[in-house]
Amino acid sequence: MTDQTIIAVVAMAGAALTMALGAIGAAIGESRIGAAAMDALARQPDEASSITRTLFVSLAMVESTAIFCLVVALILLFANPFLSVMGN
Amino acid sequence: MNLRIFGDPVIFEIGPVPVTETMVTSTAVTIALVSAAVLLRHFVSRQPHHWLAIVAFMTVDSFDRLVEEIIGRRHAIVATLAGSLFLFIAACNIAGQLPGVHPATGSLATTSALAAVVFLSVPIAGIWTHGTWEYVKQYFRPNPLMMPLHVISELSRTLALAVRLFGNIMSGHLVVGLLVALAGFLVPTPIMALDLLIGLLQAYIFAILSTVYIGAAISAEEE
Numbered sequence: 001m002t003d004q005t006i007i008a009v010v011a012m013a014g015a016a017l018t019m020a021l022g023a024i025g026a027a028i029g030e031s032r033i034g035a036a037a038m039d040a041l042a043r044q045p046d047e048a049s050s051i052t053r054t055l056f057v058s059l060a061m062v063e064s065t066a067i068f069c070l071v072v073a074l075i076l077l078f079a080n081p082f083l084s085v086m087g088n
Numbered sequence: 089m090n091l092r093i094f095g096d097p098v099i100f101e102i103g104p105v106p107v108t109e110t111m112v113t114s115t116a117v118t119i120a121l122v123s124a125a126v127l128l129r130h131f132v133s134r135q136p137h138h139w140l141a142i143v144a145f146m147t148v149d150s151f152d153r154l155v156e157e158i159i160g161r162r163h164a165i166v167a168t169l170a171g172s173l174f175l176f177i178a179a180c181n182i183a184g185q186l187p188g189v190h191p192a193t194g195s196l197a198t199t200s201a202l203a204a205v206v207f208l209s210v211p212i213a214g215i216w217t218h219g220t221w222e223y224v225k226q227y228f229r230p231n232p233l234m235m236p237l238h239v240i241s242e243l244s245r246t247l248a249l250a251v252r253l254f255g256n257i258m259s260g261h262l263v264v265g266l267l268v269a270l271a272g273f274l275v276p277t278p279i280m281a282l283d284l285l286i287g288l289l290q291a292y293i294f295a296i297l298s299t300v301y302i303g304a305a306i307s308a309e310e311e
Binding site: 056057060061063064067068070071074075078079 | 093094248251252254255256258259262289290292293296
């Protein structure tokens with residue numbers, strides 16, 4: 001195995017691991033947000049508009065951690081700095 | 089198929105300056121927004137009972153109320169900034185749904201520029217409201233050891249602002265591209281509908297977060 005191959009294999013494994021672990025974290029966080037919002041809606045149906053707005057904002061903010069992982073995984077796969085340094 | 093994630097193809101060059109696709113799209117969106125604003129201004133000043141004038145009033149009022157909910161009082165400058173950010177990002181995201189158009193916000197350069205605007209507005213708003221000395225003193229509160237943490241949090245939230253918008257829009261576009269290549273006609277339609285929602289939501293979040301950051305700098309002393 002050349003250095004190129006080793007770097008490519010490690011990058012692919014790293015990208016897969018990044019995406020898997022990042023998705024787990026975001027999924028747990030989003031499920032907790034959803035459950036808490038249901039709870040709040042059941043207690044105070046009058047505040048539905050305010051709760052829904054906060055729900056969407058916090059969902060998108062938690063989602064962004066998974067998006068960071070996606071960006072890192074895509075950098076590893078398509079814009080890997082170490083592959084281009086080695087020269088291909 | 090051609091995967092475009094970090095690249096930005098150069099369309100033509102003016103002298104030494106390369107003009108990329110992102111610059112063309114964002115300029116087109118800006119021109120469209122400015123001409124819409126000029127049109128609405130004409131209706132507001134000449135025929136205030138026309139429905140376009142009412143649309144303009146409602147838009148301005150919704151941004152005013154958004155800022156009022158977050159900062160606690162009406163603030164025309166912050167509302168202008170938040171409204172401009174929201175309208176520009178939302179228009180860019182929706183323009184990205186047109187066939188053949190790559191959304192300007194799907195490029196890291198655009199989102200970094202927008203995040204830099206927010207990053208620079210925070211000290212400007214703080215110094216304007218409290219004066220230089222009072223603003224700088226905020227960094228050494230509750231005790232001087234917190235100063236590096238304050239600086240790091242300002243830098244990291246700017247990075248998060250840029251990467252969040254870029255990642256969401258770019259990944260949405262990428263998924264649609266992959267589905268078109270794999271499955272073909274009509275299959276990516278639900279994902280494109282989700283992209284419309286995500287684009288508007290991300291624009292809203294960008295506006296809300298920038299208002300929160302600027303509002304924290306403005307009202308830190310009043311609490």
